Amino acid sequence: MAKELWKGNEAVAEAAIRAGCRYFFGYPITPQNEIPEYFARHMPEHDGVFVQAESEVAAVNMAYGASGCGARVMTSSSSPGISLKQEGISYIAGAELPVVIVNMMRGGPGLGSIAPAQADYFQATRGGGNGDYRTVVLAPATIQEMTDLTQEAFEIADLYRIPVLILADGMIGQMMEAVEWKKPKPRKLPKKDWATSGTKNARTHNIINSLFIDPKDCTEHNKKLQEKHDLIAQNEIQYEEYRTDDAEVLFVAYGTTARICQAAVLKLREAGVKAGVFRPISLWPYPEQALYACANRAGVKAVVCAEMSMGQMIDDVKISLAGSKPVSFFGTGGGTFPTPVELMQAAQSALKGV
Numbered sequence: 001m002a003k004e005l006w007k008g009n010e011a012v013a014e015a016a017i018r019a020g021c022r023y024f025f026g027y028p029i030t031p032q033n034e035i036p037e038y039f040a041r042h043m044p045e046h047d048g049v050f051v052q053a054e055s056e057v058a059a060v061n062m063a064y065g066a067s068g069c070g071a072r073v074m075t076s077s078s079s080p081g082i083s084l085k086q087e088g089i090s091y092i093a094g095a096e097l098p099v100v101i102v103n104m105m106r107g108g109p110g111l112g113s114i115a116p117a118q119a120d121y122f123q124a125t126r127g128g129g130n131g132d133y134r135t136v137v138l139a140p141a142t143i144q145e146m147t148d149l150t151q152e153a154f155e156i157a158d159l160y161r162i163p164v165l166i167l168a169d170g171m172i173g174q175m176m177e178a179v180e181w182k183k184p185k186p187r188k189l190p191k192k193d194w195a196t197s198g199t200k201n202a203r204t205h206n207i208i209n210s211l212f213i214d215p216k217d218c219t220e221h222n223k224k225l226q227e228k229h230d231l232i233a234q235n236e237i238q239y240e241e242y243r244t245d246d247a248e249v250l251f252v253a254y255g256t257t258a259r260i261c262q263a264a265v266l267k268l269r270e271a272g273v274k275a276g277v278f279r280p281i282s283l284w285p286y287p288e289q290a291l292y293a294c295a296n297r298a299g300v301k302a303v304v305c306a307e308m309s310m311g312q313m314i315d316d317v318k319i320s321l322a323g324s325k326p327v328s329f330f331g332t333g334g335g336t337f338p339t340p341v342e343l344m345q346a347a348q349s350a351l352k353g354v
Helices: 008-018 034-046 056-068 079-094 121-126 143-160 170-174 215-235 255-270 288-295 314-321 340-352
Strands: 004-007 023-026 049-052 073-077 100-105 136-138 164-169 176-179 239-242 249-252 275-280 282-284 302-307 327-331
Touching: 004 008, 004 143, 008 034, 008 100, 008 143, 008 170, 008 176, 023 034, 023 056, 034 049, 049 056, 056 073, 056 079, 073 079, 079 100, 079 121, 100 143, 100 170, 121 164, 121 282, 136 143, 143 164, 143 176, 143 215, 164 170, 164 255, 170 255, 239 255, 239 288, 249 255, 249 288, 249 340, 255 275, 255 302, 255 340, 275 288, 288 314, 302 314, 302 340, 314 327, 327 340
Parallel strands: 023 049, 023 073, 073 100, 100 164, 136 164, 249 275, 249 302, 302 327
Antiparallel strands: 004 176, 136 282, 239 275
């Protein structure tokens, strides 16, 4: 199949449409504005609905309502806008609704900058709203992966009745790359017999809700959610290894940073240092066992966690390795990028320290 040149943000929206998304609710914020713009232009061609809501809070609650009716729904924003959506995301998770959410991360905290960053990792993987809930978090590193993971996100969301977050930085949203359109792997999805789609067939009323007045009922609901989270952790882990078979120093990075790490690996190998990259694709569930196995192969002496933040994923790296290898950190915050040379120097320093 021929490849096409696509911009990241527009590819997200097109992938969602191809996945059957027919309802999008959003609000403009840089650097993800092309997502709602694309939906506004193309949703009518597919008998879909685009609504620019009056706020991020309104948009996420519209997504709650449409998903509750059984529709495939998406909302998107960038870092501070996702913060505003957190209450709604907690409600969506509590009500067990499948919604796909896109965060094109920018610098922070607060309003920060409009440049690409990765400082929303804690928010995405720990949950920025209240309560014991999880969202599946997928982190693409290319536009091809962006299209594939966006389509897969709708399948995962429907299968487990859970919100799925596409976590990318603004660079991936703004850059252009060749894309080959593929269909996600087929999954046997359950019927949405829980949806509030009307009672024409004389069924009993369905209730979509996240409120449990009796603590015992809420406890049982939390147990049910945890069982679902455990099942997802067994089945939905994704990761990629790059030049790790003989590595003596291992980078751990995701998204754009992982691509820069790959460039650093090539420079290190030219200099006689065997380096590799372990790239988590699912940030939750995190590939803990795979990372442990990779880092504890013969020859690996040091691990460098690289992020476009001041250090967030490093917590999961340390948890995964359980003290088995020394872990150092290299990061940039606020919207700046690490360079291959800087990462190369970080790896060389890590090796000198062991």
